[in-house]
Amino acid sequence: MQKIQAKLPFSLLGIDSDNGSEFINQTLYDFCQEQKITFTRSRPYRKNDSCFVEQKNYSVVRRAVGYQRFDTEEQLRLLNQLYESLDLYTSFFQPSMKLQSKERHGARVKKKYDQARTPYQRLLESSFIKAETKRQLRERYGLLNPAQLKRQLEGLQRKLLATAVSTTQPRKGQSPKDSAARPAMEMPRSRKATKSVASLKRLEKSGKKAA
Numbered sequence: 001m002q003k004i005q006a007k008l009p010f011s012l013l014g015i016d017s018d019n020g021s022e023f024i025n026q027t028l029y030d031f032c033q034e035q036k037i038t039f040t041r042s043r044p045y046r047k048n049d050s051c052f053v054e055q056k057n058y059s060v061v062r063r064a065v066g067y068q069r070f071d072t073e074e075q076l077r078l079l080n081q082l083y084e085s086l087d088l089y090t091s092f093f094q095p096s097m098k099l100q101s102k103e104r105h106g107a108r109v110k111k112k113y114d115q116a117r118t119p120y121q122r123l124l125e126s127s128f129i130k131a132e133t134k135r136q137l138r139e140r141y142g143l144l145n146p147a148q149l150k151r152q153l154e155g156l157q158r159k160l161l162a163t164a165v166s167t168t169q170p171r172k173g174q175s176p177k178d179s180a181a182r183p184a185m186e187m188p189r190s191r192k193a194t195k196s197v198a199s200l201k202r203l204e205k206s207g208k209k210a211a
Contacts (some may be wrong), residue, residue: 001031007087009123009133014038018050060090064157068164075163082156089149092120092141 005012015032017023019041032039042049064086070079097113104110120141123129 001028005035009137010129012037014040016040016042016050018042019044060086064153065160066164068161070160070164072163075160078156078160078163082153082160085149085152085156088144089146089153090119092118092144093146093149094118095121 001015012035014037017039024041029039031037047054065079065082070076095116095118097116099111100114101112102109103112117125120137123137124134
């Protein structure tokens with residue numbers, strides 16, 4: 001939380017989490033009390049209470065790293081490096097539209113969106129961001145190269161995907177070589193593993209276009 005606070009270009013006034021033990025614990029509660037941060041949580045088994053986070057979990061995180069289980073020190077290091085590049089690439093160079101209104105006409109719903117802008121552009125337009133902070137954001141933007149960030153992301157994705165191999169002990173009658181060659185995901189999840197590979201190919205294709 002302290003790292004997130006330091007990276008945000010505005011004050012952190014509140015957080016809304018799900019009911020996982022990584023959030024619902026005394027340590028985080030005490031931290032929020034000390035920092036005067038409002039701490040709320042969603043209702044159990046109601047994913048729509050956190051619909052915006054769940055949406056970004058797919059459109060940003062899962063499309064970048066897939067659905068494999070990463071639990072080794074090497075994978076953690078690669079994930080942290082990947083997220084650093086992904087953060088910059090998404091915040092400064094990936095525009096998105098925000099829903100402004102919805103109108104229902106019989107069975108049809110008409111949605112109106114604003115003009116697509118990056119999070120960086122939205123911060124510059126905000127009256128709640130200090131002028132000094134906006135100046136620092138402009139300077140950082142001037143130092144970034146989207147094509148280079150894209151190449152970094154693709155390289156880290158390949159390294160991460162290459163480590164997604166099971167490290168479990170071989171079964172009876174199975175050689176260590178055969179066990180090491182098994183994917184990190186169990187057979188029922190093979191569809192999701194394929195989906196992550198397809199996602200990487202999409203990223204590679206879009207990266208070639210951007211370059």
